[in-house]
Structures are given as structure tokens and as C-alpha cells.
Amino acid sequence: MEAVLSRKEQIEKTATALFKMKGFSATSMRDLANALGIEAASIYSHIKSKEEILQRVCFRMAQEFFDALDAAESINGTATERLQRAITAHVQVLTKNTAASAVFLHEWRHLSEPHLAEYLSLRDKYEGRFRSIIRDGISSGEFSVPDEKFATLMIFSGLNWIHTWYKPEGKMQPEEIADNLSAMLLTGLNNTQRDFLITPTHLNTTN
Amino acid sequence: MEAVLSRKEQIEKTATALFKMKGFSATSMRDLANALGIEAASIYSHIKSKEEILQRVCFRMAQEFFDALDAAESINGTATERLQRAITAHVQVLTKNTAASAVFLHEWRHLSEPHLAEYLSLRDKYEGRFRSIIRDGISSGEFSVPDEKFATLMIFSGLNWIHTWYKPEGKMQPEEIADNLSAMLLTGLNNTQRDFLITPTHLNTTN
DNA sequence: AATACTTGCTAACGAACGTTAGGTTGCTTA
DNA sequence: TAAGCAACCTAACGTTCGTTAGCAAGTATT
Numbered sequence: 001m002e003a004v005l006s007r008k009e010q011i012e013k014t015a016t017a018l019f020k021m022k023g024f025s026a027t028s029m030r031d032l033a034n035a036l037g038i039e040a041a042s043i044y045s046h047i048k049s050k051e052e053i054l055q056r057v058c059f060r061m062a063q064e065f066f067d068a069l070d071a072a073e074s075i076n077g078t079a080t081e082r083l084q085r086a087i088t089a090h091v092q093v094l095t096k097n098t099a100a101s102a103v104f105l106h107e108w109r110h111l112s113e114p115h116l117a118e119y120l121s122l123r124d125k126y127e128g129r130f131r132s133i134i135r136d137g138i139s140s141g142e143f144s145v146p147d148e149k150f151a152t153l154m155i156f157s158g159l160n161w162i163h164t165w166y167k168p169e170g171k172m173q174p175e176e177i178a179d180n181l182s183a184m185l186l187t188g189l190n191n192t193q194r195d196f197l198i199t200p201t202h203l204n205t206t207n
Numbered sequence: 208m209e210a211v212l213s214r215k216e217q218i219e220k221t222a223t224a225l226f227k228m229k230g231f232s233a234t235s236m237r238d239l240a241n242a243l244g245i246e247a248a249s250i251y252s253h254i255k256s257k258e259e260i261l262q263r264v265c266f267r268m269a270q271e272f273f274d275a276l277d278a279a280e281s282i283n284g285t286a287t288e289r290l291q292r293a294i295t296a297h298v299q300v301l302t303k304n305t306a307a308s309a310v311f312l313h314e315w316r317h318l319s320e321p322h323l324a325e326y327l328s329l330r331d332k333y334e335g336r337f338r339s340i341i342r343d344g345i346s347s348g349e350f351s352v353p354d355e356k357f358a359t360l361m362i363f364s365g366l367n368w369i370h371t372w373y374k375p376e377g378k379m380q381p382e383e384i385a386d387n388l389s390a391m392l393l394t395g396l397n398n399t400q401r402d403f404l405i406t407p408t409h410l411n412t413t414n
Numbered sequence: 415a416a417t418a419c420t421t422g423c424t425a426a427c428g429a430a431c432g433t434t435a436g437g438t439t440g441c442t443t444a
Numbered sequence: 445t446a447a448g449c450a451a452c453c454t455a456a457c458g459t460t461c462g463t464t465a466g467c468a469a470g471t472a473t474t
Contacts, residue, residue, distance in 0.1 A: 023317075030431080038451085040431095041434080041455090042452045044432095109229075145391070150391075154368075157367075158364045165360055172354075177357075180357050185395055188393045237461085248422090248463075249421070251464080256462080257462065
């Protein structure tokens with residue numbers, strides 16, 4: 001079950017951890033080399049440049065988020081159900097790759113063109129899919145929000161803050177996080193009436 | 208009305224904008240000097256080090272957030288009302304200093320000890336004040352959340368995501384943002400019953 | 415008129431940066 | 445057994461980094 005990592009993958013994994021901890025710019029190739037127990041120059045046997053690592057992490061994570069969203073949206077249902085599944089999918093990806101997610105969310109600005117533009121375009125598309133669900137929910141009368149754009153931003157704020165506090169060894173598991181998040185986004189602090197929410201069991205698309 | 212900035216303040220303001228745009232580490236003193244139209248060495252007639260700028264920005268913003276929260280909490284009321292006022296106060300500070308807020312929220316990790324520890328301690332205290340309000344709301348029956356800590360994190364996620372999209376020239380004004388944020392946090396996407404919320408007019412503590 | 419303060423300059427420091435060139439070792443494959 | 449390849453090395457490249465030293469001009473204060 002334990003995946004055997006190629007040297008290149010080991011480098012990426014270690015770099016990702018450092019990028020998360022210190023930031024891309026503040027992480028030197030010598031820092032990375034030191035963490036790997038080799039010399040800085042040796043890294044270039046495996047990668048073309050420092051930025052290539054960042055690119056690979058960012059676009060791999062983008063792919064993962066899209067794949068998870070695709071799977072979540074392949075199941076029809078009410079806007080509420082679809083939003084819950086989308087949230088769960090996002091949280092799953094995020095919590096399964098905490099370091100890579102942090103890099104994806106915070107270090108993308110150090111991408112150079114044309115990768116930066118491509119990244120931003122992907123972000124827009126992804127956000128748009130969520131916005132679509134919100135729009136459907138408003139149309140159907142399930143949701144009632146003062147501003148559709150604002151609602152989407154709120155959802156992403158909640159989703160993308162998770163990595164700042166989530167610890168795999170903590171008591172809160174990904175599924176629980178997703179459920180709480182859905183509950184809070186859909187009903188807020190006040191509402192005790194959450195019976196209309198689908199239960200975690202129904203959310204499982206696979207076993 | 209237009210405040211006259213000392214040279215030191217001009218440097219800080221310019222540095223803050225650059226730190227937000229490129230990040231602390233990726234901003235060089237020569238970048239900063241160039242933006243100011245002077246030589247890098249000249250900056251040191253006004254400041255002791257690059258990090259001193261970051262320290263001043265971070266701790267000045269911390270002070271502003273605390274002052275605003277103090278004012279908001281000086282008025283008694285239900286937990287709902289107090290939370291709304293605290294949110295409004297936070298949004299006001301955030302939107303009035305977008306660049307400094309971004310630096311405060313994202314670049315603090317480049318502080319060296321002992322400033323880093325002090326910063327984190329202040330953050331904890333600030334978060335604790337919000338958590339207190341949530342706790343009161345749960346006790347009084349106003350709020351019903353699965354997890355108090357989680358609810359606080361949700362609030363801060365919403366609050367601290369604003370700077371990534373807020374534009375002063377945009378159509379959404381700080382007060383409107385605060386109202387929408389309170390509404391979404393308190394009632395979520397679903398609830399149309401928001402009559403229990405105090406209206407913006409009641410939120411004004413000064414004129 | 416003398417003093418002090420503000421603001422800026424040129425020149426340069428040692429350190430760290432990302433990266434390249436060229437070579438060596440040891441394992442795997444034909 | 446030879447060839448190929450993955451992995452890593454030392455040495456060094458040109459550049460940029462934050463910062464210091466020493467000095468000069470302008471402005472405000474005494």
C-alpha cells in the first residue's frame with residue numbers, strides 16, 4: 001500500500017513541506033538539499049528549476065480538485081445535496097494533501113507567466129462550478145442569499161481556511177469537517193433545524 | 208484631512224503594498240527603493256532593518272484590531288448583537304487597510320523571535336474574545352453549533368478571506384460586507400428568516 | 415552664524431542565491 | 445562484459461541579497 005516514491009517525487013514532497021512552512025521565496029535550494037541530505041547541485045539531476053517544482057505541485061493539486069468535483073457532480077440531486085457533495089469532495093482533497101494544498105493556495109503567485117495566467121483561469125473555472133450550484137439553489141428556492149457572488153466567496157473562505165488549522169492526528173476527521181462545514185454554511189450559527197441535510201452516509205459515492 | 212506622512216511612514220506604506228503584492232521574502236530592499244525613487248542604502252536612514260518594517264505593520268494592525276474590538280464590546284447586548292458588532296468592527300479595520308491587513312494575515316511568519324511568539328499570542332487572545340461570544344451564545348440558546356472551536360474558525364475564515372477579493376472601488380461597501388457576513392454566518396444559505404438580526408443602523412456606535 | 419536634523423548619495427562588504435559544468439560511483443540491462 | 449542510467453559529488457559561475465561606512469546637501473532650530 002505504501003507507494004514507492006521516485007527521487008523526483010521525494011524532492012517534490014520535501015519541497016512542498018518546506019514551501020508550506022517557510023514560503024516559496026524563503027526556501028532556498030540549499031534548504032531543500034539539506035532536508036534531503038544531499039547537495040543543492042544534485043537536485044538538478046532530477047528537476048529543471050526551482051519553479052518547476054512549484055508548477056508541478058500547483059497543477060497537480062488543481063487536477064485533483066477538478067477530478068474530485070467531477071466525481072461529486074456526476075451524481076444528480078438538489079442544489080443542497082450537490083453543494084454538500086462538492087464541499088465534501090473539496091475537503092477530502094484538502095485534508096489528504098495538507099502541505100500541497102497550502103502551497104496550492106498560497107504560493108501560486110510565484111508562478112511566472114504563462115503558468116500564472118493558466119492557474120488563475122483554472123481557479124476561475126473551479127469557482128464558477130460552485131457558483132453554478134448556488135445559482136441553482138437560489139432558482140429552486142433552496143437558498144436565499146443577499147448576493148450570489150458573496151455566498152460563493154464565503155464558501156471558499158471556509159473551505160480554504162481549513163489547512164491553517166487541520167491536523168491529521170487531531171480529533172476532527174475530514175468527513176466530520178465536511179459535515180460541520182456544510183451545516184454551518186447552510187444553516188448558520190442559529191439554526192437547529194438541520195433535518196433537511198443529507199447524512200454523511202448518503203454522501204458516500206464509493207465505499 | 209489628508210494626513211502628511213513622514214518619510215518613514217511613506218516607506219512603510221510603500222513596503223506594505225509591495226509585501227502584499229510579492230510577499231515579504233520576494234520583495235528586496237532594492238525593489239522598495241525603486242518604488243520610492245531612491246537608492247536602497249538610503250532607506251536605512253529611516254529604518255533599522257527590513258524586518259523592522261514588517262514588525263511595525265504587524266503590530267500596528269494588531270493594535271487596530273484590538274482597539275476596534277474593544278469599542279465593539281463596550282456595548283452590551285445579546286451574543287448575536289455582540290457578534291455582529293465584533294464582525295463589523297473587524298471588517299471595518301480590514302477594509303480600511305487592505306494592504307496592511309494582507310501583510311498582517313499572511314506575512315507574519317517571517318517575523319523572527321521573540322516577535323513571532325508575541326504575534327501568535329496576540330492572535331490567540333483576539334480569537335479567544337470571539338470564542339467567548341460564541342460560548343455565550345451557546346449558553347443562552349441563541350446559537351446551536353456542533354463545535355464551538357469550529358464555529359470560531361468558520362467566522363475567522365470568512366473574516367480573513369475578505370482581503371483577497373475586496374476592492375475599495377467595488378460596489379460592495381464595508382458596512383454591506385459586514386452585514387452580509389453576519390447574515391450568512393448566523394443564518395446560512397437557507398434561512399430567509401433574518402428578522403432577529405439588528406439592522407445596520409443599530410450597529411453604529413458613532414456617527 | 416552656528417548647530418542639528420533630515421534625506422539622500424556612492425561604494426562596497428560578505429553572504430546567500432539559483433544554476434551549470436564536468437566528473438565519479440554503483441546498479442541494471444543487453 | 446560492456447553500455448546505459450540514476451544519483452550524487454566538487455567547484456564555481458554571475459547575480460542579487462541585506463546592510464554598513466562615510467559623506468554631502470538642504471532645511472530647521474538656536
